[in-house]
Amino acid sequence: MSHQTNSSAGLTGTADSSLSSSVGEHPNAITNRFYTYERVEEIVGFIQKLVTTKPEIAIICGSGLGGLAELVTDKIVVPYADIPHFPRSTVVGHRSNLVFGNLNGLYVVCMQGRFHPYEGYTTATCAFPVRVMRMLGAHTLIVTCAAGGVNKGFSVGDIMLIKDHLNFPNLAGNNPLIGHNDERYHLFPGPRFPPVGHAYDRAYLLKMKEVAKKHNVELREGVYCGLGGPCYETIAEINMLRILGGDAVGMSTVHEVTLAAHCGFRTLGLALITNKCLSDYNTTYEPVHEDVIRISELKANELQQLIFDFVGFIKDHRT
Ligand SMILES: O=P(O)(O)O[C@@H]1C[C@H](O)[C@@H](CO)O1
Numbered sequence: 001m002s003h004q005t006n007s008s009a010g011l012t013g014t015a016d017s018s019l020s021s022s023v024g025e026h027p028n029a030i031t032n033r034f035y036t037y038e039r040v041e042e043i044v045g046f047i048q049k050l051v052t053t054k055p056e057i058a059i060i061c062g063s064g065l066g067g068l069a070e071l072v073t074d075k076i077v078v079p080y081a082d083i084p085h086f087p088r089s090t091v092v093g094h095r096s097n098l099v100f101g102n103l104n105g106l107y108v109v110c111m112q113g114r115f116h117p118y119e120g121y122t123t124a125t126c127a128f129p130v131r132v133m134r135m136l137g138a139h140t141l142i143v144t145c146a147a148g149g150v151n152k153g154f155s156v157g158d159i160m161l162i163k164d165h166l167n168f169p170n171l172a173g174n175n176p177l178i179g180h181n182d183e184r185y186h187l188f189p190g191p192r193f194p195p196v197g198h199a200y201d202r203a204y205l206l207k208m209k210e211v212a213k214k215h216n217v218e219l220r221e222g223v224y225c226g227l228g229g230p231c232y233e234t235i236a237e238i239n240m241l242r243i244l245g246g247d248a249v250g251m252s253t254v255h256e257v258t259l260a261a262h263c264g265f266r267t268l269g270l271a272l273i274t275n276k277c278l279s280d281y282n283t284t285y286e287p288v289h290e291d292v293i294r295i296s297e298l299k300a301n302e303l304q305q306l307i308f309d310f311v312g313f314i315k316d317h318r319t
């Protein structure tokens with residue numbers, strides 16, 4: 001099964017000329033003109049021919065955390081390469097599959113591999129699968145990521161509940177919602193000016209703390225800083241993030257959660273602290289991606305157990 005995909009289409013502006021507009025030449029506007037309502041619908045329709053059960057939970061697997069999808073039973077694996085118009089993951093530690101199946105009693109869809117702006121994708125392209133998963137029927141998003149520990153009290157291997165984020169690309173005028181606000185998403189018509197103050201669901205956060213307690217896992221809680229990458233941070237940048245109230249730093253998540261808030265997902269965010277961040281000019285240690293993957297894989301079981309139990313909670317408390 002193979003379909004002609006055009007992963008760069010969202011970047012290069014090869015969208016239909018009929019969709020062109022005299023405004024919005026920002027790359028995200030071009031992406032959003034490419035990933036139109038019809039195109040998202042087409043992708044959803046394609047997937048629904050292969051997967052007839054509606055997923056309730058959408059899970060995005062961070063670097064080295066794709067093993068989460070292995071917990072799913074009665075799996076249907078749909079490679080990104082087979083899905084029309086879908087981008088590909090190009091980063092070590094990220095596969096390129098949507099994995100559907102049962103997780104602790106609920107039907108889920110896992111993104112086994114995400115897209116990052118440093119791969120050359122716009123933040124809108126990176127985040128658009130969130131809309132696909134919402135249109136497939138999911139109401140809850142569990143987003144996971146690897147991150148550096150900005151908070152000096154954090155240790156490598158800690159799991160941090162994301163209570164809020166600092167979205168640096170957004171602060172610099174790069175938001176995945178730039179472009180036409182298409183109100184045809186009638187199941188989840190996000191407003192032109194969406195609030196994101198409660199993008200991370202408070203009740204979910206509290207529930208995850210209970211789940212962790214049962215497993216004797218001490219969770220951290222904090223603010224995730226989303227930067228563009230691919231460079232890890234300078235010492236001055238880490239010092240700045242600390243002053244701004246950041247606890248962990250990464251290169252993903254914030255654009256996904258922005259789109260999730262727009263389309264009405266309830267979101268739980270978990271960051272695995274895979275490395276310390278540079279703190280002073282005498283430190284010789286620098287973060288490397290190999291360490292990020294190694295620590296993620298080492299801690300994956302613990303994170304998977306927490307998510308497995310959390311999904312069980314959602315199942316028992318569905319309205
Ligand atoms: O995809 P996530 O955010 O889990 O991965 C982080 C950010 C970079 O992709 C990579 C750097 O090591 O890890």
Ligand SMILES: Nc1nc2[nH]cnc2c(=O)[nH]1
Nearest residue numbers: 146147148249250251287
């Ligand atoms: N930006 C950033 N991303 C990461 N992903 C994992 N560790 C790090 C880090 O230290 N900085």
